[in-house]
Amino acid sequence: MSAGLDSQRRRVGAVRATALCYRVLIRQIVSVGRLAALGALGAIMVVVGWVVGNSTNGGAPANDGALYDGANYADGFGLIIIVPIVSLVFAAASLGDVRDDGTLVYLWLRPMGRAPLVVAAAAAAVTVSLPLCVVPTALGGWFATDFVADSGGVALGALAAAALGTVAYSCLFVLLGLLFRKAVLWGIAYVLLWEGLAVGLGDFAERLSLRGYARALLSRIADIDLGFTTYGLVTAVVVLASVSAVSLVLATVRLARLNVD
Amino acid sequence: MSSRPRPVPAPELDVAGDDPASESGTDAAPAPPAGMVEVHGVSKFFGDVVAVSDVTFAVRAGVTALLGPNGAGKSTLFRMMCGLTPPSRGTVRVLGADARSDRDVRGRIGLSPQQDALFDRLDALEFVTIAAATQGVTDPEAAARHALGIVELDPDDHRPVSGYSKGMRQRTKLAAALVHDPEVLILDEPLNGLDPVQRRRMIELLEDLGAQGRCVLVSSHVLEEVARLGSRILVIAQGRLVASGDYRELRELMDDRPHRISIEADRPRDLAAALVTSGTVVGVRIDGDVVVADTLEVDRLGREIAPLAKDLGARLRQVIPLDEDLESVFRYLVERR
Numbered sequence: 001m002s003a004g005l006d007s008q009r010r011r012v013g014a015v016r017a018t019a020l021c022y023r024v025l026i027r028q029i030v031s032v033g034r035l036a037a038l039g040a041l042g043a044i045m046v047v048v049g050w051v052v053g054n055s056t057n058g059g060a061p062a063n064d065g066a067l068y069d070g071a072n073y074a075d076g077f078g079l080i081i082i083v084p085i086v087s088l089v090f091a092a093a094s095l096g097d098v099r100d101d102g103t104l105v106y107l108w109l110r111p112m113g114r115a116p117l118v119v120a121a122a123a124a125a126v127t128v129s130l131p132l133c134v135v136p137t138a139l140g141g142w143f144a145t146d147f148v149a150d151s152g153g154v155a156l157g158a159l160a161a162a163a164l165g166t167v168a169y170s171c172l173f174v175l176l177g178l179l180f181r182k183a184v185l186w187g188i189a190y191v192l193l194w195e196g197l198a199v200g201l202g203d204f205a206e207r208l209s210l211r212g213y214a215r216a217l218l219s220r221i222a223d224i225d226l227g228f229t230t231y232g233l234v235t236a237v238v239v240l241a242s243v244s245a246v247s248l249v250l251a252t253v254r255l256a257r258l259n260v261d
Numbered sequence: 262m263s264s265r266p267r268p269v270p271a272p273e274l275d276v277a278g279d280d281p282a283s284e285s286g287t288d289a290a291p292a293p294p295a296g297m298v299e300v301h302g303v304s305k306f307f308g309d310v311v312a313v314s315d316v317t318f319a320v321r322a323g324v325t326a327l328l329g330p331n332g333a334g335k336s337t338l339f340r341m342m343c344g345l346t347p348p349s350r351g352t353v354r355v356l357g358a359d360a361r362s363d364r365d366v367r368g369r370i371g372l373s374p375q376q377d378a379l380f381d382r383l384d385a386l387e388f389v390t391i392a393a394a395t396q397g398v399t400d401p402e403a404a405a406r407h408a409l410g411i412v413e414l415d416p417d418d419h420r421p422v423s424g425y426s427k428g429m430r431q432r433t434k435l436a437a438a439l440v441h442d443p444e445v446l447i448l449d450e451p452l453n454g455l456d457p458v459q460r461r462r463m464i465e466l467l468e469d470l471g472a473q474g475r476c477v478l479v480s481s482h483v484l485e486e487v488a489r490l491g492s493r494i495l496v497i498a499q500g501r502l503v504a505s506g507d508y509r510e511l512r513e514l515m516d517d518r519p520h521r522i523s524i525e526a527d528r529p530r531d532l533a534a535a536l537v538t539s540g541t542v543v544g545v546r547i548d549g550d551v552v553v554a555d556t557l558e559v560d561r562l563g564r565e566i567a568p569l570a571k572d573l574g575a576r577l578r579q580v581i582p583l584d585e586d587l588e589s590v591f592r593y594l595v596e597r598r
Binding site: 008009010011012016017020021023024027028101102103105106107108109110111112113259260261 | 340343344345346360364365367368370372374376378379380382383391392394395396397398399400437441442
């Protein structure tokens with residue numbers, strides 16, 4: 001071994017830094033086990049949606065009840081379970097895993113800002129989570145309508161709600177992964193206890209939940225009243241986008257102050 | 262570094278050693294240390310646990326070893342130098358800047374951390390290429406191939422690093438640490454897991470890097486390992502800097518301490534009395550057939566024990582040192598403070 005190093009170097013810009021970190025993190029968070037387990041969950045939602053669609057309507061004429069059933073199913077299975085759980089698994093892992101296993105140092109001790117690393121983590125999580133959330137939620141909701149007239153609105157609403165919900169949850173859970181070790185456990189507690197249960201308590205609780213805004217999106221696009229929801233499409237989009245942005249900013253601040261192993 | 266190592270007030274120690282006041286150990290008020298790496302009055306607490314306590318030193322170009330037992334605070338010091346964790350008190354500067362807040366200086370440091378973890382889905386070339394790219398190297402793959410060549414790893418071995426041996430992982434980490442040609446290399450236990458041949462080559466590489474004007478900091482808990490590095494040594498124990506010097510000086514210091522020897526023989530009482538009478542021991546204790554002797558002259562004891570036993574008609578069964586482990590050396594240094 002003898003050293004003869006003469007590397008030429010340039011400043012690493014934010015876009016390049018983000019792309020480099022994304023390239024590493026997306027390979028770190030994807031595993032066959034995760035994809036299989038969460039893909040199976042999505043498949044179950046689609047199959048159950050198809051069963052729901054056939055059993056509730058049973059070939060009956062199209063009606064608002066079928067649309068409601070479809071939207072309600074997309075909300076109850078997709079937005080309550082699939083979207084937050086899938087986002088949690090990948091987003092909490094994106095920086096949480098590398099922090100826990102000690103590899104974060106290989107991205108942290110670099111002449112780069114902290115924001116690109118956080119944005120890359122969120123982008124990696126969204127990339128993997130999006131198809132796993134959007135496809136089953138939209139298909140499951142659509143199947144549950146038994147394809148009655150205007151059922152496309154339910155599918156579109158479910159798709160939009162799942163997509164924006166996935167982005168917002170992913171950003172939030174990237175932050176969670178930096179705040180707590182074993183972030184998945186904390187995240188599940190949050191999803192089940194707050195997003196799942198507390199939201200059913202009324203309007204005020206719903207205002208403080210991501211699910212409430214995702215559900216508003218579904219409700220407005222599908223034009224179906226799912227209860228509680230009182231705010232409009234723009235409000236839902238703005239709130240979900242704002243939560244995403246604030247989470248990323250807080251995660252950046254947290255990353256800069258982190259004790260890295 | 263020509264003076265004897267001081268086991269005690271190390272706070273103003275200058276390892277680079279051209280500060281006459283600090284080298285002579287005078288009581289003059291010390292100036293803050295100056296060097297490529299400067300650690301001044303640094304302490305680090307984790308809750309009630311003191312990991313590092315009021316450590317001051319400066320390191321310039323060349324190879325410097327941090328020697329200390331596991332848990333002594335070496336890795337914590339390295340983490341503070343790299344900005345991975347802030348000191349609770351004091352200041353740490355690398356090339357005049359705080360790596361925690363100064364983005365540019367982070368690009369002038371190469372770190373090989375103690376932990377084995379790598380991005381396990383990547384192969385070595387990908388791992389080192391990513392390291393080069395994130396450091397802003399203009400041709401990351403070429404630099405990565407070169408760095409892997411330096412540590413004698415095959416860049417075309419496309420197995421993921423999860424399948425690598427510990428030694429190969431160490432060398433991958435080292436390649437990633439030096440791929441961007443850093444001025445300061447911080448290597449936490451880099452010789453762990455290497456076989457003797459790799460170890461010798463790694464030591465040659467580190468010496469080569471130091472000779473090129475880089476500041477190479479290496480930690481180890483193995484004294485003989487550090488001896489082969491031929492470097493300056495900072496001895497860290499219980500979070501404190503307890504001694505410094507080169508290996509020879511440190512070895513002499515360690516030889517000054519009382520050594521405890523276990524001597525198993527028949528007629529242990531007679532043998533103990535003869536040892537005390539001969540003046541080769543400063544204390545003895547008898548434990549069954551075993552004489553436990555404290556001596557300041559371990560070589561003389563070694564020479565005289567057999568003739569003494571022969572004169573007494575006693576048969577020696579075993580003579581073993583009880584405190585040759587590094588822990589006991591560190592304990593001695595700490596207690597002398």
